[in-house]
Amino acid sequence: MRPTEIPEIRALALFRDMSDDQFEALMRAAYVQTLPPGIELFHEGDRPDFLHVVVEGSVELFAEWSGHETTMQIVQPVATIILAATLRDAPFLMSARTLERSHIVLVPSDDVRQVFASDGAFARAVVGELAGCYRSMVKAQKDLKLRxxxxxxxxxxxxxxxxxxxxxxxxxxxxxxxxxxxxxxxxxxxxxxxxxxxxxxxxxxxxxxxxxxxxxxxxxxxxxxxxxxxxx
Amino acid sequence: MRPTEIPEIRALALFRDMSDDQFEALMRAAYVQTLPPGIELFHEGDRPDFLHVVVEGSVELFAEWSGHETTMQIVQPVATIILAATLRDAPFLMSARTLERSHIVLVPSDDVRQVFASDGAFARAVVGELAGCYRSMVKAQKDLKLRxxxxxxxxxxxxxxxxxxxxxxxxxxxxxxxxxxxxxxxxxxxxxxxxxxxxxxxxxxxxxxxxxxxxxxxxxxxxxxxxxxxxx
DNA sequence: CCGGTCAATTGATATTTATCAAGAGGCTAG
DNA sequence: CTAGCCTCTTGATAAATATCAATTGACCGG
The missing domain is CATH 1.10.10.10 (Winged helix-like DNA-binding domain superfamily/Winged helix DNA-binding domain)
Structure with missing residues (x-):
């Protein structure tokens, strides 16, 4: 993992307030992938082995049903992708693919869950993040149903x-x-x-x-x- | 607050694993309202003074824009209502009204945020709840856009x-x-x-x-x- | 520089969904 | 018991949106 990316990730609201020890524990097994456009990071139904953090480029979250496909969200740097599935250890509800050449940091899900269980500051930051994601979804649904x-x-x-x-x-x-x-x-x-x-x-x-x-x-x-x- | 309702609330995944002390601190200032159908509990844009828990009856979450109204969700007992706004201390994105005669437990938002900040087990339970709410919204949006x-x-x-x-x-x-x-x-x-x-x-x-x-x-x-x- | 590929646009048409209007049936207050 | 209200349903029509087809124009590799 390139040292230049670590401060960027550390600056995210999600990781800002946790202890140095815990952050290092998270980053120890993490690594960066540089990917060309159009690469699928994971597919809906998959189990989350890694928490994905978009450091550069952009990632599309999309969903399929019955032969149709719809774009759910575009994730821009620096942001995490579907934290909810990682924490619940539940299958992804959306798929993800790169839209351009992108740098993605992969943090093993087990590590995230372990630090989450032991670091209160991290747990609280996760709540802030999840609440924001939930509220974004509510807004998107109002947009769709009312306009x-x-x-x-x-x-x-x-x-x-x-x-x-x-x-x-x-x-x-x-x-x-x-x-x-x-x-x-x-x-x-x-x-x-x-x-x-x-x-x-x-x-x-x-x-x-x-x-x-x-x-x-x-x-x-x-x-x-x-x-x-x-x-x- | 009627003693019979306390065990029901305590049994919720959200409150199950917290310490007795903290739970009592939460419930001390809480009280129950019994409401007829059609009563508006709060309106979108309001600030969350209380966390609402539906103990009996049912509550509709709805949203308005430009003279239209749409039902977003029906909340059945026993469940909390829009935890996300309470935790963020951000304005409600949806309004709520009773659909039938209902018992609603009101827990002061300040107390919720305070216990959340000091009780790790509660913070983790909140994450589970929020992740579930987020995933429900994702499913609802897929339903809307793909079918x-x-x-x-x-x-x-x-x-x-x-x-x-x-x-x-x-x-x-x-x-x-x-x-x-x-x-x-x-x-x-x-x-x-x-x-x-x-x-x-x-x-x-x-x-x-x-x-x-x-x-x-x-x-x-x-x-x-x-x-x-x-x-x- | 050329040809091929693909996104974007435009037109024609079909399908889906909403709106408006009217009537049937059920519930409730008096 | 009945009048009035409200929900639900049905029909007719309008509007929104999707589909199909064809063309344009930009970009890219050879």
């Missing part, structure tokens, strides 16, 4: 960093079909939804996107902190 | 206790319009979906429902443990 596809897209745009700066366009840094799947629609529908948002000042050219009339977009999207604010 | 409304209904039926006994019909013990909202459809659509399932042996009369051809219903519903099994 139309175009409304979901409009609010997604408003949630993007930098969209409020009138400096210039932002970049959609994932494939549009992944975005469509994440938002619960087809790629064709995403194209049409983007066209519909042109009436509210959204200008798209390839992967560049600009909201030229933010008040109009907000009037249409009607964002609420109880769905759209990620840090509460 | 049609009729498929969701068919799988909901298969998940009901007693549906596999050929003994007789089960009772749908909530209003059909709540069920429709829970499954992410309109009441009209639920009526039609039930009619469509008649082709697969589902017989409905009022609140009585029987699956007369279970293999046929399973062929249509294609249940999978990774969405439909609640205890993994």
């Amino acid at each position: 139309s596809s175009t409304e979901r897209l409009a609010n997604w745009i408003l949630r993007q960093d930098g969209i409020a700066d009138r400096a210039g366009p932002i970049t959609i840094d994932l494939e549009k079909r992944k975005l469509a799947s994440l938002l619960g629609m087809t790629p064709e529908n995403l194209s049409r939804a983007l066209n519909r948002l042109a009436d509210h000042g959204v200008v798209v050219e390839g992967k560049e996107l600009q909201a030229s009339d933010l008040p109009a977009l907000r009037r249409f999207a009607r964002p609420t902190p109880l769905i759209d604010q990620h840090d509460i | 049609s409304s009729t498929e969701r209904l068919a799988n909901w039926i298969l998940r009901q206790d007693g549906i596999a006994d050929r003994a007789g019909p089960i009772t749908i013990d909530l209003e059909k319009r709540k069920l429709a909202s829970l499954l992410g459809m309109t009441p009209e659509n639920l009526s039609r979906a039930l009619n469509r399932l008649a082709d697969h042996g589902v017989v409905v009369e009022g609140k009585e429902l029987q699956a007369s051809d279970l293999p046929a219903l399973r062929r249509f519903a294609r249940p999978t443990p990774l969405i439909d099994q609640h205890d993994i």
